[in-house]
Structure formats: C-alpha cells, structure tokens
Amino acid sequence: MERILEIYSRLRPAKVFADIGCDHGLVAELAAKNALAEKIYITDISAECLKKAEKLLKRFIDVGTVESVVCDGFSGIEEPVDEALIAGMGGEEIVKILSSSAYRCERLVLQPMKNPEKVRAYLVGNGYKILEDVTFRDVKYYDIVAAERGEDELSEEEILFGRTNLAERPQAFIDKVKAEIEDIGEYLKNPMNETSRAALTARREKLRGIL
Ligand SMILES: C[S@@+](CC[C@H](N)C(=O)[O-])C[C@H]1O[C@@H](n2cnc3c(N)ncnc32)[C@H](O)[C@@H]1O
Known part of the structure; x- marks a missing residue:
C-alpha cells in the first residue's frame, strides 16, 4: 500500500485524469474518493484486469465520474487527458504507450518497474520537464518520475539515476x-x-x- 500512496501523492488536481494500465484500480479509487478530477478514466489492455477496478469503483462509474475503457494505452480515450498515471510497467512499455499517443498530456506521473533511464530520456526528448525523479522503498525499491510539458535537459548521470536523486x-x-x-x-x-x-x-x- 505504501507504493500506492507514494504514487497518489504525486498526482495533482486535474480536469481529466487517466490511470493507464490501472489493473486493481487502487490509485484511481483514491483519486475518485478525493475528487482529484472531474473525470477519471481507468484503462487496461486486459478486460480481465480491468474488471477488478470496475468492481472497486462501481459507485463512481454508476454516477459517471469514472469511465472504464479496455484499450492499449490512451487509444480508447476520446478527450484530452490533463494528467495521466502509468505505473507498474517496464520503462520500455511506458515509452511505447506515450509515443503511440497523438495527444500530449499536460502532466505525467510514471512509475517504471525497470529501465527508468529510458523513460527519463524519452520525456526530455519529447517536450517534458522533469519535476521530480526519485527512488522510494516499499519492501522493494521503486522509481517514480513526475513531469509536465516544457523544456528540459538532463546530464548522462541524471538520465541514469534521476535528477532529484542526485540533488537531494x-x-x-x-x-x-x-x-x-x-x-x-x-x-x-x-x-x-x-x-x-x-x-x-x-x-x-x-x-x-x-x-
Ligand atoms: C503490474 S500491473 C500495474 C497496475 C497498477 N498500475 C499498479 O501500478 O499497481 C500492469 C497493468 O498494465 C496493463 N497493461 C500492460 N500494457 C498495457 C498497455 N499497453 N495499455 C494498457 N494497459 C496495459 C496490464 O494488463 C496490467 O494490468
């Protein structure tokens, strides 16, 4: 649960928020309970996985605050997303999802399970500024990267280890x-x-x- 709270604490209020690859839907549940966004999309490429989140978030789905979509990445979301979360996948998969979306979200919170350097390099090469880039521990070590649209540059070391990690x-x-x-x-x-x-x-x- 510590990992879920660490992720949630990086989210900001948004008009439209999407939890891409939400699986159990625990982060989206916190977002819905705290009215983090006017509209919350929960998506997963697997209908089976998404069923767990749909069950957890049923009361929000029933009133239309949460919409559930089985799709690859952002492909099934038909409106601009202000803030997106992509967590619990490999860095390469996260980059694949981001690069295949025509729309660029204003803010991203990404929690790659491996290859965080690929995520950092993608972000700064594609019009994102890194806001925070840290390692935290919840039994295992995890990396989390929060970014928003903007210009940024990272040194080779920052790409490898994370700018916030090196600075703080x-x-x-x-x-x-x-x-x-x-x-x-x-x-x-x-x-x-x-x-x-x-x-x-x-x-x-x-x-x-x-x-
Ligand atoms: C390990 S779970 C992580 C769940 C949750 N985001 C978390 O951090 O706890 C990864 C989820 O991502 C989904 N997934 C993998 N590739 C995806 C893609 N291209 N688009 C949407 N969902 C995807 C999987 O089906 C799975 O449910």
Whole structure:
C-alpha cells in the first residue's frame, strides 16, 4: 500500500485524469474518493484486469465520474487527458504507450518497474520537464518520475539515476546504490568472461562515484 500512496501523492488536481494500465484500480479509487478530477478514466489492455477496478469503483462509474475503457494505452480515450498515471510497467512499455499517443498530456506521473533511464530520456526528448525523479522503498525499491510539458535537459548521470536523486540524495536511493554495489561485488566472485567482468566493474565504479 505504501507504493500506492507514494504514487497518489504525486498526482495533482486535474480536469481529466487517466490511470493507464490501472489493473486493481487502487490509485484511481483514491483519486475518485478525493475528487482529484472531474473525470477519471481507468484503462487496461486486459478486460480481465480491468474488471477488478470496475468492481472497486462501481459507485463512481454508476454516477459517471469514472469511465472504464479496455484499450492499449490512451487509444480508447476520446478527450484530452490533463494528467495521466502509468505505473507498474517496464520503462520500455511506458515509452511505447506515450509515443503511440497523438495527444500530449499536460502532466505525467510514471512509475517504471525497470529501465527508468529510458523513460527519463524519452520525456526530455519529447517536450517534458522533469519535476521530480526519485527512488522510494516499499519492501522493494521503486522509481517514480513526475513531469509536465516544457523544456528540459538532463546530464548522462541524471538520465541514469534521476535528477532529484542526485540533488537531494534520498535515503532510499543511497540504500539502493549501496545494495547494487554489494550485489555486483558478490556477482564478481563468480567465473565470467572478461567483457562481463569489465562491464560490471565499470558499473560498480560509477555507483561508488555517487556515494
Ligand atoms: C503490474 S500491473 C500495474 C497496475 C497498477 N498500475 C499498479 O501500478 O499497481 C500492469 C497493468 O498494465 C496493463 N497493461 C500492460 N500494457 C498495457 C498497455 N499497453 N495499455 C494498457 N494497459 C496495459 C496490464 O494488463 C496490467 O494490468
């Protein structure tokens, strides 16, 4: 539940909000209960997954505040979305969803499960300014990126690790970096080819440079 609350806390009031790939619908439920938006779309590519959210949000669907759409990304939403959440998917899938939508949302809250660097690079290359880009912990470590339309540039390090992480060094980020350094140390004890060893050693040096 901590992850859901971390995600929800990054959302802002909007006219139209969409939770893309909502599955259980827990974030959308908080948004509906708190009247975060005049209209909330819950979408999922899987009708089976969306049924869970439809059940949870039935009373809001019945009065028209929430609309449920089975679709790929934004494809089934027929009005402009001010703010969208895409959480719990890989960074590549998130980028695929964003790049296949003709409409650019004003604000995005993205929580990639892996490859956050691909999400950051996509955002700054496609007319978004990063507002916050941090690691948090809820048993596991998660990255969350909040962005709005605008101009931005990130250094190579910021793309890799997140600008807020590097500037503010939240404890979860530091712990994650330390854990990865330890994991690499353990992994390097195993036999492996020289190319893999060199790549892991270079990654460990980069991580050590952050601490
Ligand atoms: C692991 S769940 C994450 C659910 C929720 N967003 C969260 O963060 O807890 C990923 C959901 O994304 C849906 N999904 C995957 N690709 C999608 C796409 N291209 N468009 C819409 N939904 C998608 C899956 O069906 C699944 O229900």
